[in-house]
Amino acid sequence: MSENDALPVLLGQHPVRDLQDIEKGQLCKQERQPSEDDIAVVTTHLKYCEKVVLNFGLVFALAQGASTPAVAWFIAEAVDALQARDPDNVMKRMGPILIKIGAIALIQFLLGFLWQSCLAWAAAKQSKRWHLSFVGVLLSLDVSWYDEHEPAGVAAKLEADINNVHFFMSKTLGFLIASFAQFMGGLVFAMITGWQLALVVCATIPILLFFGHLLGKEIAQQTIDQQRDFAQAATVAEESIMAIRTxxxxxxxxxxxxRFEKELLSAKLGGIRTGAKIGFAAGGLNLFYSCFLGLPLLFGGHYLLSHNDVNKTGMVTVIFAMCVAVSGLISFSGFLPILAKAVASAKAMKQMMAAERVIEPPLHTMGELPDKLQTIDTIEFKSVSFRYPTRPEKWVLQNFSFRVEKGQKIALVGESGCGKSTTIQLLERFYDPRGGEVLVNGIQLCKVPVKAWRQLIGYVGQEPVLFATSAMKNIKAGDDSISDEQVMEAAKGAQIYETLMGLPDKFETFVGAGGGLLSGGQRQRLAIARALAKSPQLLLLDEATSALDNESERMVQETLDSLLG
Ligand SMILES: Nc1ncnc2c1ncn2[C@@H]1O[C@H](COP(=O)(O)OP(=O)(O)OP(=O)(O)O)[C@@H](O)[C@H]1O
Ligand SMILES: [Mg+2]
Known part of the structure; x- marks a missing residue:
């Protein structure tokens, strides 16, 4: 843009075109839908071989649970043996029963060991993968995503979600399967031995289903609400700690x-509210357990024995089998809340992974720039209109046009809030325009691979952000292809070389969190050195002296003057 037409256009003298035309500017939208809606969601991030190990673990857990009711059979046998009058005969009959009990104990030990090992292994693998992929996902989200979400809260919530899923898979899933198998095994065993009694037991199951469902639903809702509230509270705490000087x-x-307490209050109130509902559901489950045991005892005692449909040993077997089944059911329902929590967490994580990228899908390799774009010859804004997604009612740029040729140095001049930084952000392609086009060498910028494009640009923001590491690593900004010599040259160009050489560890000096161990002017010049070290074809300086005092501003201005020639 020539300096002459910058101000009028920035102030928006031209009428905005038809809104629908402008919205068509979103050319590079990617559609993604989170899909799975069931328990399998907790295994989303397992590889094929890990799923195989997990399934083996589940089979072992199933076998362990299903073999537990065998104890009822042995106990019934033992009760039968105890009825013998002769003590020697009792001991003779007890021996083989004890051996069978010992054998089943050994089998249970082996199966328990196997499923615990398999599930813990798969859970550890998946947890590591969730952690790794989230760093990638969080860094590949559109800049605009962070306009709507608090970065500090996101990290805290993700950590809690990963832990929920890991805990469920490693510590709970096996018990859940084993206890369900124990319940089913006990019930089947009871059916075979005395089906009438077993049917009475089944009549109580709808009570379980109703209250169990209520419990699971409430706990899942509570998990989501509490995690949201705690994440908000964590955001307040982190914000305050990061800005401790202020x-x-x-x-x-x-x-x-x-403020922190106020955020926690909402979590507390939510917890109390759902606590009452969870209490009602948990009480209902206790009602179920009582019916589960009481009804068959009543029915068995009064009806079956009087009608001689079942003998006393059979009755003892059925009752013990039901006790084993009930204890399995109690464990099973106790693990349901953890399942609900893990599913809620896994779904939230999956949704986050599938967050829509407007700018570019997350790619592991950098796309190649078209041949025509190896050097930047022209940059053109053609009737660009833009408003931020979080503030759709306010147009920041309206029909804004300018053209810059290679070698030109231009300045955007305008009052605070008129859109200077926004223009730079559109050039960085942190956002796409809502209307019009940003063209580079005549190519629409939204069709250029964004990572490769940003490699061509050096950017110094209004408030420089440095990382808590050495000056050297800050200037390289993670790009190992930049040599130490190039870093030195860039530091000289940014007039920070002498200052850094005067520090205790020279370029290896730790600059503190956010560069807090350097002065404002030093931070700004270090940020300029970082931009220069990339040997950029396009240097974007967004009021690089705005946050500085007079003396620092003078030094940075000298640096910029020397750079701009
Ligand atoms: N991420 C954002 N989300 C919503 N609105 C934003 C965002 N960033 C900036 N704005 C708004 O867009 C308008 C233009 O902001 P911009 O930062 O481009 O102004 P500027 O010209 O650089 O101002 P200054 O000279 O103060 O730096 C302002 O009204 C600002 O409030
Ligand atoms: Mg600005």
């Missing part, structure tokens, strides 16, 4: 704590 300078420690 908080301390304004004596804001008390206020920050009060």
């Amino acid at each position: 908080v301390a300078a304004f004596g804001g420690e008390g206020k920050a704590t009060a």
